Amino acid sequence: MKRALISVYDKTGIVEFATKLDQLGWEIISTGGTKSLLEEAGIKVISVEEVTNSPEILQGRVKTLHPHIHGGILFNRDIPEHQETVDELGIHAIDMVINSLYPFEETVKNTASSKAEIIEKIDVGGPSMIRAAAKNYKDVLIVTDAADYDLVADALENDHNTLELREKLAAKAFRLTAFYDAMIAEYFTGLVDEKFPELLTKAFRYKEELRYGENPHQAAVYYESPLEEDFDLEQLHGKQISYNNYNDMRANMDLVQEFDEPVCVAVKHANPCGVAVADTPADAYRKAFAGDPVSIFGGIIGFNRTVDAETAEELSKIFLEIIVAPDFTEEAFAILAKKKNLRLVKSTKLGEFKGKGKTYKETVGGLLIQDKDLPIYAETGLELKTDRQVTDKELEDMDFAWKVAKHCASNAMVIAKDKQTYALGHGEVRRVWALEDALHRSEFPLEGAVVASDGFFFPDTIDSLHEYGIKAIVQPGGSVQDEKVIQAAKAYDISVVFTGMRHFKH
Structure with missing residues (x-):
């Protein structure tokens, strides 16, 4: 008689599925709340304790971690020595494992959860059984998703329990345990504040298929990050x-x-x-x-x-x-x-959350990771480099324009006045072209406006600014051309302010 081990945290659909297995002549092994639920539904259940001859210990932390469970799942039916071993030890074959894991994700997301509560929701026995069954998929069905209950029941009823089906379910199971462990790894990495660990895992869950990608001929989907x-x-x-x-x-x-x-x-x-x-x-x-x-x-x-x-x-x-x-x-x-x-x-957090974390970009042979570009200015603050003093209004406009420039594709120039973008030039390979784009596109008179440059400024741009009546420049500074820029600006009585921080964006 075939045996199925059922141990699920999410009880959705499990009574109906177990009832079907019972009708098909399967023996059911279970434990804890799952066992009680199935018995209440009139299903005959063998307790895990009967199989292992050992009680649950450590407040349920150890239930199924036993040779009579894992041996029954893992032994290869085609290897005589395996069969002899399980026969000698009185281990019965387990032909299907149905498991869903403790809700680690939900517990982490709950801001009221303590560290102890989060740790307690790290499943140990579940992933062990899942991996064991998935490894031995040639002989064992592993079911980790309630959405697959009908599929598996139909396959068993119609003699369609194929190797292809078991392989597909095994792949799904390994993805689940990898996803689960990735979330746990993310959580612990955050606890110890390891900035760039030697091994990196990130958990993503499929959300939806998109109409297409960047262009109509490119297929695309959206995966969401559960711990975002x-x-x-x-x-x-x-x-x-x-x-x-x-x-x-x-x-x-x-x-x-x-x-x-x-x-x-x-x-x-x-x-x-x-x-x-x-x-x-x-x-x-x-x-x-x-x-x-x-x-x-x-x-x-x-x-x-x-x-x-x-x-x-x-x-x-x-x-x-x-x-x-x-x-x-x-x-x-x-x-x-x-x-x-x-x-x-x-987005309820929009306007409240100021961000943290890292950015990720795929590159040749791997992944580029960096801190998010969150600071605005260097710790030294703004430094006036010319004789002309900056007015309070110009300073406000500089702050505004600098923040906008930070989010434009480099090379970027932002012309602003009264906390309003008058013109933007971005994505140019030459900075002077970015400035020319901005100057020529503006539909406003530019006298009294300010200019922000995401990268180093060059002397050849100062003449153009003077022609348009712009009297204030905010830029990172730190270039070998700085002194030439400062002298050119002084000649036109233009203020130059250094931020001490560059904001390239590609």
Whole structure:
């Protein structure tokens, strides 16, 4: 008679599945809460203690870790010596293992969980049984997902318990234990604050298939990180978020996070195309829109404040891909939801969480990992390098423009005034081209505006700034050209401020 060992934390569908196995003539072995549940349903169950002749010990920490369990799972039915050993020791074959693991992920995510509670939810016996059964998939079925109960029951009932099926379930089982251990490793790495451990694991869970990738001929899916802390996303309305939407939305939200005041950020192709700070979200949007009313069309709009009806009325006037904000008022949602394809995304942490962690980028033969670019200035603060003093207003605009430049593709130049982007030049291989792009694109008079450069400034750009009446530059400093830049700026009575920190973005 075939035997199945059932030990599940998630009891969903297990009574129905066990009932089917019972009807098909399988013996059921179980323990703890699973055993009680099955017996209450009228299913005959053999306790693990009967199999092992040992009680559960250490408050349930040791239940199934026993040769009579693992021997019954692992022995190779085709090796005579294995058969002789299990016969000699009175070990019965276990032909199926049904297991779901302790909820480590949910416990970690619960901010009320203590360290002791989290540690207690690290499953030991479950992964051991799963790996044993998956290793011996030639002879043993391993079932780790309630969604597969019907599939397995049908296969058994119709004599379709094929090697292909067992191999597929084994692959799924090994992915599960790897995922589970990766989460535990992430948690412990965080506890000991190892910045770059010698072995790296990251856990990701499949969420959805996307229409396509960056281009229509590229297949794409979205995997979510279960222990991600920085943003929580809830789509409230609109069609499916696309691959490019996700990229643009991340770029948008990262820039939104730089500001405490009400801000509106417009992003296109992962680059800002309009940014503004104001007293209200509506005014911030109007200013951001005015900065580039053409590029903003079809863009991603982000806020760090709740979108109200006034803001929604303005937003509804043009085609947009996504609006992401901490929330939407009922009136605002009603206005925007009239556009059936417009994606409305809620992120309650937007505007609160200032980020941490690392960035990951695949490269030749591996993965590049770095700290997120979170600081704004060097610890020394801003340093004025020229004779002309910077006004308080210019200083505010410099701070604004510098934060925007940090999130533009290098080489980047940002021209701003009154905490509003007047023009942006980014993604150029020559810095002077980025500046020329910005100067020529601006639809505003630039006198009194400031310029932020994400990298080192060069003397050949100073003449152009003087022609347009720009009197203040903020840049990292630290180049061999610094003194030439300072002298050129002094000649035109232009202020140069060093931040002491570069912000390349590629």
